[in-house]
Amino acid sequence: MSLLTPQRPSAGAYTDSAATMVPDQSRAERTTSFTVADFPTPHGREEEWRFTPVDRLGVLFRDEPTGHRLRHAEELPEGVTTSTLSLAEARAAGIPAPGDRAAAVTAAHSDGVLVVDVPADAELDAPVRLRLTGEGLAAHGHLLVRVGRFARATVVLEHAGTAEYGELLTVLAGDGSEVTLVSVQEWDDASHHLAQHDVVVGRDASVRHIAVTIGGGIVRMNTNASYAGPGGSFEGLGVYFADAGQHLEHRLFVDHEAPRCTSNVEYKGALQGETAHTVWVGDVLIRAAAEGTDTYELNRNLVLTEGARADSVPNLEIETGEIVGAGHASATGRFDDQQLFYLMARGIPEDEARRLVVRGFFAGVVARIGVPEVQDRLMEAIELELTGGAA
DSSP, X not given: OOEEOOOOOOOSOBOSOTTTOOBOSSGGGSOOOSOXXXXXXXXSOSGGGTTSOGGGOGGGGOSSOOSOOOEEEEEOOTTOEEEEEOHHHHHHTTOOOOSSHHHHHHHHHSSSEEEXXXXXXOBOSSOEEEEEEEEEEEEEEEEEEEEXXXXXXEEEEEEEEEEEEEEEEEEEEOXXXXXXXXXXXXXXXXXXXXXXXXXXXXXXXXXXXXXXXOOXXXXXXXEEXXXXXXXXXXXXXXXXXXXXXXXXXXXXXXXXXXXXXXXEEEEEEEEOSTTOEEEEEEEEEEOTTOTTOEEEEEEEEEEOSTTOEEEEEEEEEESOSOOSEEEEEEEEEEOOHHHHHHHHTTTOOHHHHHHHHHHHHHHHHHTTSOOXXXXXHHHHHHHHHHHHHHO
């Protein structure tokens, strides 16, 4: 496969004033706030919004309630409880602040924070399951997942239906816990979804955040990881498939501020169809106090047809030389006709050969999701996308 690695653009964001356009010197300088007015409405010239079709997202930037919620269903293993907190109570519990206007609007107008509590020392024998379904309306939602010390838990969050949806989600992983959160975006094509997911990794805790995005007209997910103590581990995995007219955008920020922590990010995406567009931006900041850090991030994209576009931007900022390792890689390539010819020469029909190549491209990440039914559904969805494209 021919692989092309894009040039890294200059890091940082720009001020709202078109006259100044002064870039931030560090990812750490970007504004976080619960006050909506601290974030001007995006116009698309800002560094952090330059890839996003903001002209189609106006309802999610308005500082006003929608009066609607998504339909909610849940399956809770024994010992897991839910409750509702006010925004003030959730802030006191330690949720991070919003990082853009859409997230601040969501915090202000979610009408409470749904809390899922996994008690300390629990070892869940089944995943926590939450399914959110849109019914054609605009809505905001705020979720907090708290996992107690030394607990072991998997949470599966599914999105479906049609909606204009602003989302905030925080995972607070207690010391020594092991947490997997799988977020599945299986929206109808008319949906728009702007999300901020925050993961706070406790001392010696291990957290995997997995994003599976296979539906939606516009989906933009900002995933932020930080560490509440030394010895924590974060793994960010992602799989996405963009079809004609879809814009799927994933942004990650791993903030290493505690010593002896690790992070590993791997996202893979495929694109087919006219105007299919994916964006992946990976930011890693290793602060001066984060000695002993080991981090790596990888993004690969497979372009299956003409007219599709993948943007991939890895950024690495290091403030100390006392680290174990740090690196990143990014590549975008077209479907390899030689691989296809090799398989067809051995009697495999062309459609089946294409599916085998794409399945092989995704297999390494999909196998690490750890929830068999999600893995099976994802591969079935990819098969359907490929069949539709061939038809």
